[in-house]
Amino acid sequence: MISAHNVKKYFGNNKVLDIASFEAREGEIIGFLGLNGAGKTTFMRILTSFLPTTCGDVRVCGYDVAKQSLLVRRHVGYLSEAPPLYPDMVVKDFLRFAARLKDIPARQTPAQVAKALDLCNLNGVASRVIGQLSKGYRQRVAIAQAIINDPKLLILDEPTNGLDPLQILDVRKLIKNLEHKRTVIISTHVLSEIEEFAQRVIIIKQGRIIKDHSLAETPEAAGGAKLFLKLRGKRPDIESALRVMPDAAVTAMTGDDEARAVELDLGKGRESYNELIEALLRTQVQILEIRKPSPKLEDVFIRLTKGPTKEGQSV
């Protein structure tokens, strides 16, 4: 579906993108993660053939983005960073216009528009002027525009940017509802969004892919599972109980005898902690709270992007 090799993009002398290799298969849902200015939008613009690369070979649906850009664009649906909308247009007129520009024959246009309105829950506002809609609805119109011609590749640049939490849930549901036969690429800062339905997450930093992470594998690979305890009791008792798990490391211990918060790293590959509970039950220590925060991709992301990462380092 997509293959990109040795792609570099310079703005003047400023290298903003350097992708050694990126491939995507049909039907894959891929998240692009990265901080502001990482190069996500630039990469997406190259995939949609909006921006030319400085050098490199990019093929989408088998077509070269530089030489066969019209064919590429026929198969790609794109929601750009700034929702591309004409504020003076009526929703369904705009969708009709988008459909016609995307080579949908006049006969099929009404059906395609109706389908997009349905999918994006826009039937109630189909006759309203776009400029008068709320931001969330405008975003849906922009998404409807992107899916109007059933593209084989759907590229969404920060689809939930600037929405309130309810609207984010709405848009997320919408994206999930799209038939997943197509390849979808989503960029976002809201990591939980990607975790939920992406099969693969690409972390981009300073224009490079620093992690290509399949969500089929557990995030534990990136570090041990964490355990959070709140205990009432003497510190030596707690420490002796903790010794039954030699692999576990205490990452933080705060508070006093009344309420002591303990954070543990269970160690690589460990998930259960029965013996620790048994050991605690044998002491005078009271257990106030046990929590196992599910290891978040977010942690991985922050760890990978925050510190100075050496070029090309694999994590």
Place this chain on the structure above:
Amino acid sequence: MKKTGILASKELRAYFTSPIAYIVMILSLSVFNVLFYMIIDQNREAVLRDMFLLMEFMFVFLAPIFTMKVFAEEKMSGTMEFLQTTPTRNSEIVYGKYLSSVVFFLILLLLTAPYYAILEFFSSPDVPAILTGYLGIFLEGAFFIAIGVFTSALTRNQIVAALSAYVLILLLYFSVGLEKFFSGTPQALVHYLSVMGHSKNFFIGIVTTADLIYFISGIFLFLTLTRIAIENRLCR
């Protein structure tokens, strides 16, 4: 080229959903009406020649207002990225936008047809001269619009687009006055570039191939430059 029509009709509808179209039309027609009355009152001749000269002068100022938003607004709002990621050729985008502005201009011109009707009613005007006059004013307006479309493609700021169109159009319009600073070939060039030198023949009923070529090649030159500008994303 089917897309050209789709784009043009969308653009034209946009012209008429914003109040600017009506304001421009009402303002220019009011000015034309007053001038028409004054000219006829003074000349007592059944010709529109002086009327055309005044319209020409008005369009120098109106054309950039028609065209300033054509591309600048799309860039500002990010819809240019939408247009250029649909399977639409850059030339189709340019022609579609240009066509809509020209049709809008044509509608404005047609609204001055009553002047001819009035002349016809009271006397027997020189019909061929009026027709060639309209052809001339149309070609000239279409040329100015091509210039305005081009400057709009170079910036995302509508004011900058309009001002740079004024600079180009006024240079072409007043270049007659600049002629005396040159001699020899440069003078001939400045003379050739002057729009007024080419439009005045139309107004007195003369159509020459040279004048037609001047306007038509000017239009294509600026439309091609526009295409190159948006193709190479000279301004995003």
